[in-house]
Amino acid sequence: MNELIASVFETPVINYRQLSPILIILGAAVISVLVEAFVPRANRRVVQLVLVFLALITAIIWAVTGAGQQAITGEGAIAVDGPGTFLQITILIVSVFVAMLMAENRLDPAGDAFTARANSLPGSEDEREYTNRGWTTTELWPLFLFSVGGMLLFVVANDLLILFVALEVMSLPLYLMAAIARRRRLLSQEAAMKYFLLGAFGSAFFLYGSAMAYGFAGSIRLGDIANAISALPGPNGLIIAAVALLSVGMFFKIAAVPFHMWAPDVYVGAPSPVTAFMASCVKIAGVGVLLRVMYVAFSGLAWDWRPLFWIVSIVTMLVATILALTQTDIKRMLAYSSISHAGFLLIAVIALNPQGIASTLIYLVVYATATVGAFGIVTLVRGPSGEATHLSQWAGLGKRSPLVAGGFAILLLSFAGIPLTAGFIGKFTVFGAGIAGGATPVVIVGAVASMIAAFFYVRVIVLMFFTDPAEDGPTVVTPSPFTGIAISVSVILTVIFGIFPQPLIELAEKASIFIR
Amino acid sequence: MTPEYYIILSAILFTLGALGFLVRRNAIIVFMCVELMLNASNLAFVGFANQWGNLDGQTIAFYVMVVAAAEVVVGLAIILMIYRTRRSASVDEPNLLKF
Numbered sequence: 012m013n014e015l016i017a018s019v020f021e022t023p024v025i026n027y028r029q030l031s032p033i034l035i036i037l038g039a040a041v042i043s044v045l046v047e048a049f050v051p052r053a054n055r056r057v058v059q060l061v062l063v064f065l066a067l068i069t070a071i072i073w074a075v076t077g078a079g080q081q082a083i084t085g086e087g088a089i090a091v092d093g094p095g096t097f098l099q100i101t102i103l104i105v106s107v108f109v110a111m112l113m114a115e116n117r118l119d120p121a122g123d124a125f126t127a128r129a130n131s132l133p134g135s136e137d138e139r140e141y142t143n144r145g146w147t148t149t150e151l152w153p154l155f156l157f158s159v160g161g162m163l164l165f166v167v168a169n170d171l172l173i174l175f176v177a178l179e180v181m182s183l184p185l186y187l188m189a190a191i192a193r194r195r196r197l198l199s200q201e202a203a204m205k206y207f208l209l210g211a212f213g214s215a216f217f218l219y220g221s222a223m224a225y226g227f228a229g230s231i232r233l234g235d236i237a238n239a240i241s242a243l244p245g246p247n248g249l250i251i252a253a254v255a256l257l258s259v260g261m262f263f264k265i266a267a268v269p270f271h272m273w274a275p276d277v278y279v280g281a282p283s284p285v286t287a288f289m290a291s292c293v294k295i296a297g298v299g300v301l302l303r304v305m306y307v308a309f310s311g312l313a314w315d316w317r318p319l320f321w322i323v324s325i326v327t328m329l330v331a332t333i334l335a336l337t338q339t340d341i342k343r344m345l346a347y348s349s350i351s352h353a354g355f356l357l358i359a360v361i362a363l364n365p366q367g368i369a370s371t372l373i374y375l376v377v378y379a380t381a382t383v384g385a386f387g388i389v390t391l392v393r394g395p396s397g398e399a400t401h402l403s404q405w406a407g408l409g410k411r412s413p414l415v416a417g418g419f420a421i422l423l424l425s426f427a428g429i430p431l432t433a434g435f436i437g438k439f440t441v442f443g444a445g446i447a448g449g450a451t452p453v454v455i456v457g458a459v460a461s462m463i464a465a466f467f468y469v470r471v472i473v474l475m476f477f478t479d480p481a482e483d484g485p486t487v488v489t490p491s492p493f494t495g496i497a498i499s500v501s502v503i504l505t506v507i508f509g510i511f512p513q514p515l516i517e518l519a520e521k522a523s524i525f526i527r
Numbered sequence: 528m529t530p531e532y533y534i535i536l537s538a539i540l541f542t543l544g545a546l547g548f549l550v551r552r553n554a555i556i557v558f559m560c561v562e563l564m565l566n567a568s569n570l571a572f573v574g575f576a577n578q579w580g581n582l583d584g585q586t587i588a589f590y591v592m593v594v595a596a597a598e599v600v601v602g603l604a605i606i607l608m609i610y611r612t613r614r615s616a617s618v619d620e621p622n623l624l625k626f
Binding site for chain 2: 132183200204
């Protein structure tokens with residue numbers, strides 16, 4: 012009898028050591044929900060902050076000490092491999108700095124960047140009363156931890172169901188986080204609705220693509236799908252549909268043109284620390300997964316999907332760059348800049364060689380580093396009604412506060428890919444991988460796009476340093492150490508990666524093999 | 528039994544959902560169209576599970592239902608918040624961000 016049961020129910024082999032960073036973060040998220048329920052409001056903020064930073068740092072330590080032990084675990088559903096671990100550690104470290112931006116509470120006289128109570132009507136008597144009591148939305152922290160946990164799972168998922176579930180665990184909290192800005196709440200709510208509807212639309216495409224892939228291969232494991240593709244005698248409609256739908260789903264997440272329409276609106280409407288989180292961590296997770304799915308599952312179909320990716324990459328770089336030229340709002344400009352980076356990252360996906368993986372990892376690190384700092388600086392420049400994001404308000408900032416403007420200039424130069432900044436290393440390695448992978452025309456377009464892009468980044472620098480400040484211009488508020496540290500580290504790392512890129516490149520090359 | 532008809536039905540439902548998403552203006556209806564797309568995927572998963580004779584597809588359908596339920600919670604919260612603020616659930620009306 013026992014033998015019969017044993018043959019039916021096999022205990023799944025789950026390697027908890029490899030999963031520990033994910034489990035720590037999700038465990039902390041659950042505790043964080045309990046903190047919301049049981050800790051008095053006055054102490055919640057402090058307790059949540061201690062919990063969040065403790066969890067993030069513990070998870071980083073576990074992930075770093077466990078790096079190098081590659082394994083397929085969770086009965087084949089999770090592949091903790093080089094790129095997966097590298098991206099997990101990157102996401103965790105970037106999250107620490109994003110959490111610092113979110114914890115900032117000295118910029119706004121009323122408190123931090125989040126509304127006193129999300130369910131009070133904007134402009135109502137209730138809202139004023141809650142604000143006067145000094146309340147804030149501490150529910151942010153459990154949402155943040157769940158989202159980080161989802162990302163950590165997303166980048167190591169080895170089957171399409173785990174990918175879908177992780178995608179939702181990552182996205183659902185983000186929709187809510189976008190909705191809770193303290194200032195301009197109508198914009199924030201509108202951003203949340205757009206993000207939610209288009210995000211859900213993208214997820215639905217992803218899921219239907221998974222269904223098609225399952226119908227084709229009879230399995231949802233990426234490795235099994237790759238095997239079924241290599242055994243394929245001729246063209247097959249199901250798998251082509253699967254590749255197309257899955258790509259569309261992921262293009263939505265990384266905001267590649269033509270699936271980018273939500274990004275500028277959402278980046279502008281969401282509270283800036285949350286925007287920093289979306290622009291850095293979500294992009295890391297989304298591109299990481301795109302890379303894994305294309306390299307592990309669909310590399311056998313490269314001839315079919317490469318032309319599509321060529322077009323999306325070229326269109327993304329050109330359209331985003333040209334639209335960025337016409338923007339008058341700093342957050343919107345950064346949003347289009349972030350979209351154009353998705354195009355550059357797609358070059359590495361097209362390359363389909365180990366260099367492509369390593370260069371994506373490098374590019375994601377330098378991009379996320381600069382992004383966190385840039386949105387951090389956006390939170391510092393404030394007028395009477397909150398952040399001053401109109402470009403004209405940034406005129407003459409370099410004369411009024413050279414340190415902040417100088418830091419912002421370095422980050423913009425890094426976005427533009429000017430030598431001696433980290434961005435140059437990112438673009439250089441990605442273009443190198445693209446040429447090695449036979450995508451020279453896309454690389455040429457990429458080079459042209461980065462030249463056009465350099466123009467609008469430099470335009471902001473000129474505006475900051477070589478024009479006179481307006482009379483009633485915004486002030487640069489002195490932040491608490493939280494934001495101060497996050498921005499300084501971002502700027503310093505951007506310079507260090509630019510001058511001494513070798514350790515980063517070696518680390519990324521060592522981590523550049525997917526297992527299946 | 529051929530699962531073909533189920534797959535065709537699911538493709539039709541998915542297309543209807545996608546079209547509805549693009550043309551309808553009420554946020555609740557738009558949201559229901561997304562749910563229709565998710566359930567079309569479920570139908571495809573179950574149909575394919577029958578074809579392949581394994582249980583993966585049916586198990587996935589359960590997971591998708593749970594995820595869809597979570598999505599409803601988040602989605603309705605956001606739509607309700609917008610409705611309380613503006614007394615309207617049209618996806619065209621909130622357009623402060625178009626500039």
